Amino acid sequence: MPEQQQILFMQIRILRMASERFCLTLKATAELFKKFDVLRYIRECFGIFHVEGDEAVFEDVKAYLKAKGADL
Template sequence: MGLNYQDDLFMLQVRLFRLAQIRWDKTVAECENIFNTYGINEYIKECYEFFHVQGDEANIADIESYLRGKGFTI
C-alpha cells in the first residue's frame, strides 16, 4: 500500500528540510526559520507534482533557486 497524498507530501517536506539543514550547515532552528520566513513548505506543496517524481538533490537545487529569487543567499 502506497502513501496517500498528505503522507507523501509530509515525507517530502521532512526529507527536504533535513537535506537543506545538512547542505546549508544550519541548526534545526535556523533551518526552520528559513522555511517559515520564505514559505518553503508551501512552495514544496505547490510543486508537489513536479517534486515527487524527481530526486531530492534536484528539488533542493530548485528550492535554492527559489530562495535566490526571493533575495536570500545561503
C-alpha cells in the first residue's frame, strides 16, 4: 500500500478514536483537528507513528493537542 494511503488511513483511525474518547461528534473532532493542524502533525510524524500502535499514536496526538492549548 502506498505511503500516502497508509497516512490517510492512520489519520482517519485517530480521528475516529479521538471522537470516541473525547465524546465529540466526528464533525466537532474534525474541526478540532483542523484548528490545531493535527492531520499535518500525523503526516509529518508518520515515520515514527507507523511503527507504533493506534493507542500510542492517539496518546501522542492528545499530548500535542494539550500542548497547543486545546481544551480537552
